[in-house]
Amino acid sequence: MAPETTLASSGLSVCHHPMLPRPFRVVRHRRELRDTFTLILEPQDGPPEFPFLPGQFNMLYHPGAGEVPISISGDPGRPRHLVHTIRAVGNVTRLLQRYQAGDVLGVRGPFGAPWPVAEAVDRDVLIVVGGLGLAPLRPVIYHVLRHRQDYGNVEIIYGARSPRDLLFRRELEQWRGRFDLRVHVTVDSAGPEWRGGVGVVTNLIGRARFDPPQTTALVCGPGVMMRFSVQELRRLGVQPRDIYVSMERNMQCGIGLCGHCQLGPFFVCKDGPVFSFDRISPWFELREV
Ligand SMILES: Cc1cc2nc3c(=O)[nH]c(=O)nc-3n(C[C@H](O)[C@H](O)[C@H](O)COP(=O)(O)OP(=O)(O)OC[C@H]3O[C@@H](n4cnc5c(N)ncnc54)[C@H](O)[C@@H]3O)c2cc1C
Ligand code: FES
Structure with missing residues (x-):
């Protein structure tokens, strides 16, 4: 219509x-x-x-x-x-x-500022996404696959509420079929017909293949999922400067003029939405007003 x-x-x-x-x-x-x-x-x-x-x-x-x-x-x-x-x-x-x-x-x-695909060259890339978070990270996946020889291990960990909520399902299946990429999928709950994993994405981070000091981790999804994922990545030895998160704020101008998206000293529209965790950590858990 x-x-x-x-x-x-x-x-x-x-x-x-x-x-x-x-x-x-x-x-x-x-x-x-x-x-x-x-x-x-x-x-x-x-x-x-x-x-x-x-x-x-x-x-x-x-x-x-x-x-x-x-x-x-x-x-x-x-x-x-x-x-x-x-x-x-x-x-x-x-x-x-x-x-x-x-x-x-x-x-x-x-x-806005992009995901660090240039900074991640020659490193392992770990993508941790929940729900609709796969949409802003799909361009990274396309880029990394097009320049596959520039990166080390590439692992995608994707969580959704249920099998019915899996976004880009056909592409997930195609990516899973590749030898140069590992895709882990989990859901919060599922019926007996589901043959994949059940549980939260953080459970899968430890199972992925990556060398923590040589890894760039990209995290996007609901706030609670990002918080626990960052904790787990840090526990496993990924450096805060190598963990990137995407922040959401109300926006109006999109170009750093109106102040609607202010988060601490940053304008999310211009300085973000992608931030390295070491830059954003003091404001990471602030709820939107
Ligand atoms: C940098 C950035 C990138 C984004 N990328 C995407 C994207 O790729 N795809 C996408 O669908 N959305 C994305 N969003 C979120 C999207 O901007 C909001 O969902 C949208 O502004 C809501 O506007 P609305 O007028 O439809 O809803 P409103 O009428 O403003 O809100 C209606 C209801 O939706 C709730 N709501 C508002 N925003 C969100 C939200 N982010 N998530 C869940 N509930 C919300 C409100 O609390 C309210 O209850 C992004 C946001 C940012 C800041
Ligand atoms: S949306 Fe206006 S300053 Fe960011």
């Missing part, structure tokens, strides 16, 4: 000022889970490609309702299509869920 107000009908002009959204057309709407969907977009104006770094996000705009920060979940090596995976939780995200092929929405970005 087409949204009642579209960007085309809102009269927005073509401009690449970071505060003005560019119109993007939906090429495809893919349902992922009951409440989660992926929009594949292409620009309606300006350069046909949308280069970004793994971990960056865009502000997605529905005229009349507002903007939301959403990570880019696509392949940085294929910048012709911009990909966002979104959970419909509230006002704007539920409106975005109604967008179908041909509809036009507004995009500002890309914004």
Whole structure:
């Protein structure tokens, strides 16, 4: 169903000022889970490609309702299509869920500091994700697989609430079939038909193959999952400067002007959302106000 107000009908002009959204057309709407969907977009104006770094996000705009920060979940090596995976939780995200092929929405970005794919070269890479956290880390996985010879052991540990909540299931199965990557999947609870693991992701960290002083760990998911994962990684000897987490805060401008996303001395939109744990640790457990 087409949204009642579209960007085309809102009269927005073509401009690449970071505060003005560019119109993007939906090429495809893919349902992922009951409440989660992926929009594949292409620009309606300006350069046909949308280069970004793994971990960056865009502000997605529905005229009349507002903007939301959403990570880019696509392949940085294929910048012709911009990909966002979104959970419909509230006002704007539920409106975005109604967008179908041909509809036009507004995009500002890309914004934010990326995951450290360059710093991780020649090191083991351990990716620990929970739930929708797989979406902002999928660009890292694409990047690492495209440059596989540049990295040591690569391990992905992914946890979801139940088998029905596994995101990107087909790709998880493909990645699991590779010899140069290990994928561990666990769920909080499952019926007898589930043949995978049951339990929290932290239980699996110790089973992954990595050399702690030579490991870069990337952690993304619900707050409690990130907290326990960081604890376990530190217990196993991964250095705080080599553990990276992604922080979420309310955002408005996305470019370090409005102060909405302030966390201690940082603006999450500009200095983050990806931070090394040694930089963010004093503010890591602060709840959003
Ligand atoms: C850097 C960054 C990257 C993000 N990337 C993604 C992404 O890739 N995909 C995605 O789906 N979301 C992502 N988010 C979260 C997304 O921005 C929010 O879910 C969105 O702003 C909610 O807006 P809304 O208008 O739909 O909901 P609102 O109407 O603002 O909120 C409605 C309800 O949803 C709850 N809510 C708000 N935010 C969240 C949240 N983050 N998680 C759970 N419940 C929430 C509110 O507490 C409220 O109860 C990201 C956030 C940040 C800061
Ligand atoms: S969202 Fe405005 S300063 Fe970060």
